[in-house]
Structures are given as C-alpha cells and as structure tokens.
Amino acid sequence: MSAEAVECPWDSEPEINLLDEADRLSEENPGWRVEIIGGNLTMAPSPDSRHARVLTDLMVPFIMAGLHGKETLVLQNVDIALPGGPSDYATPDLVVVDADIEDHVTEKNCHDAAIVHLAVEVTSSNYNHDLRTKVNAYAEAGIPVYLIINRKHGRVHLLTAPNGDTYESHQVYAPGQSLTLPAFVGPEGAPAVTLSVSELIRA
16 A cells, blocks of 8 residues: 555544444545554555556566466455454455455455455555554454565565464565465466566566
C-alpha cells in the first residue's frame, strides 16, 4: 500500500459499526484505501505509479508460470477477511487465490483468507504497517506466504510458515539476489516462480 496509513481506533465508542464507518470513509474519500486491522480503522492514499509498476513487474512472471488460470488467480486489491475481530479485513496489493474466489465471499464483499496462497504488499512511507501490523494479521489468518517489497530499504521479505500471529520463516533478500517462491503458491505442476530483487525494487 502507498503512503502512510492513518489509524482511527474506535475502542471508546463500541456502538460504532466499523464496517459501516469504513464504507462511509471510502465514499467520502475517493482514492483512499480503508482497512480494519486489530479493531483499528486505517486509511491510506492510492498508490503512485512507481508502486503500480512493481505490481505489474510481479504479475508478469506469475502469469507466465500459470498462476492465473483454471486453479488459481492473480488479483489486485481484493478485500480479505481477518480473524482479529468481527469487522477486520485487509486489502493486499496483490494476491494469488483459488480460482473459485466468488464462492468464498463473506460479509461486506470480503473473501475468506483460506483461499489465499500468497499476499503481497509494496511499501511506501507506511512500511512499518506492512512489516509489523500486517505480518501479525496475515499470519493469524493463516496466509501461507507473505511477500513484502520494501522499497524504502531496498529489500524483499519472504515470510512463510504462519504460526499464531507470526511467521516461523522470515528471509530477507538484497539487490543482486533472487528468490524462489514455494511451489504451493501456484497450482500443482506449475513451474517455480523466481524473482529478481534488483528488478522489483528498481522503481
């Protein structure tokens, strides 16, 4: 997600329906992304063109490897329900999900986290949100692979093996290195996806 997220905790006013409030803020602030994580409502401006370029650079090898087809899909900006609270949801920049995603819609057009194979976030000034808050949220949701393109520090983070609210494996890659995603991100028999860190953070 681009730009810095603004948190709006509502703990002192439990009568407020966070999902309704998120809808209101989305309508009143076109171009802003609204999420609810851990009972906190956050808002961030729409991504910039450099952010969009990174996502396109990611989608190309995913699609070429067959991750967008009959068994799995590669999608942007899909709302994913989170277990942290009854209203919690996040909108990863990119996901690889089961192709029958329409059969797994929950309240307010969110989708069951169980169908997510991979979640991707491309950081901007809100990198702490992606590197901390969402690590806990995505792990707790059981999302098996979380990929973070950390443009601020020129690194790519690959987190796997969720356990509770953390990931047991957290590998960090620098420019000049490459990383290969776990085979289970894509459908059975699909070729492995190997990514160049230098290409991902050049934008």
